[in-house]
Amino acid sequence: xxxxxxxxxxxxxxxxxxxxxxxxxxxxxxxxxxxxxxxxxxxxxxxxxxxxxxxxxxxxxxxxxxxxxxxxxxxxxxxxxxxxxxxxxxxxxxxxxxxxxxxxxxxxxxxxxxxxxxxxxxxxxxxxxxxxxxxxxxxxxxxxxxxxxxxxxxxxxxxxxxxxxxxxxxxxxxxxxxxxxxxxxxxxxxxxxxxxxxxxxxxxxxxxxxxxxxxxxxxxxxxxxxxxxxxxxxxxxxxxxxxxxxxxxxxxxxxxxx
Numbered sequence: 001x002x003x004x005x006x007x008x009x010x011x012x013x014x015x016x017x018x019x020x021x022x023x024x025x026x027x028x029x030x031x032x033x034x035x036x037x038x039x040x041x042x043x044x045x046x047x048x049x050x051x052x053x054x055x056x057x058x059x060x061x062x063x064x065x066x067x068x069x070x071x072x073x074x075x076x077x078x079x080x081x082x083x084x085x086x087x088x089x090x091x092x093x094x095x096x097x098x099x100x101x102x103x104x105x106x107x108x109x110x111x112x113x114x115x116x117x118x119x120x121x122x123x124x125x126x127x128x129x130x131x132x133x134x135x136x137x138x139x140x141x142x143x144x145x146x147x148x149x150x151x152x153x154x155x156x157x158x159x160x161x162x163x164x165x166x167x168x169x170x171x172x173x174x175x176x177x178x179x180x181x182x183x184x185x186x187x188x189x190x191x192x193x194x195x196x197x198x199x200x201x202x203x204x205x206x207x208x209x210x211x212x213x214x215x216x217x218x219x220x221x222x223x224x225x226x227x228x229x230x231x232x233x234x235x236x237x238x239x240x241x242x243x244x245x246x247x248x249x250x251x252x253x254x255x256x257x258x
Contacts, residue, residue, distance in 0.1 A: 018076055018204070019073075020062070023037075023071070025068075040173070046222075062074060076172065093117065098166055110142065110147070110148055111134065114136060117169050140161070160194055173205070174198065178208050212240070219236050222235070222240075224247075
């Protein structure tokens with residue numbers, strides 16, 4: 001495994017929490033994931049970057065089986081991904097997912113959105129679920145919005161609610177699939193700040209993003225993908241200052257204007 005950055009206090013534990021072994025995925029004739037080998041340690045923050053169409057989001061979505069794979073193996077906490085049914089539902093409760101679209105229930109209040117998974121999947125008693133939901137909404141900075149409906153919130157606020165909803169399930173790992181790409185520029189930082197806080201607290205995170213500042217400051221490891229393959233893995237410092245592959249050098253030259 002790549003050396004872990006020493007810039008972040010929460011050092012990963014020795015064991016791997018998420019393991020992808022020789023994973024392949026096709027969409028028709030398109031080979032979107034090609035022989036993917038990736039290990040993510042408990043407490044590690046891995047940021048996946050690369051050009052559009054490189055397979056980043058598909059990789060992220062295979063980890064909780066929103067996308068099936070054609071070959072290879074994926075395990076979480078030592079257990080292979082279940083195929084379907086109740087075991088798969090339990091896995092998805094253990095793997096928090098924050099999407100580009102907020103995916104909140106429009107007809108339920110912010111508080112109800114964060115309580116729902118706790119009561120339906122975790123079978124948490126209603127009062128306990130409400131107490132936890134309010135604490136999490138405070139934690140992500142939208143506690144005063146609890147009784148509003150999603151449509152009454154800004155995009156940045158809705159995404160922070162979505163993060164609180166995922167955290168309410170006490171996930172082992174959090175997946176973020178381009179969580180800021182649908183936001184207005186001034187709302188991006190408020191979401192990234194919440195994500196940085198989670199990283200500092202030791203949450204295991206896989207983050208697909210175009211936000212290079214977040215990758216530099218919060219990642220233990222940067223995974224660079226192109227054409228369905230992992231081309232390079234490195235600490236943020238090594239990747240941004242001294243990329244090894246020509247493909248990464250070309251990518252960085254195009255996106256880093258300063």
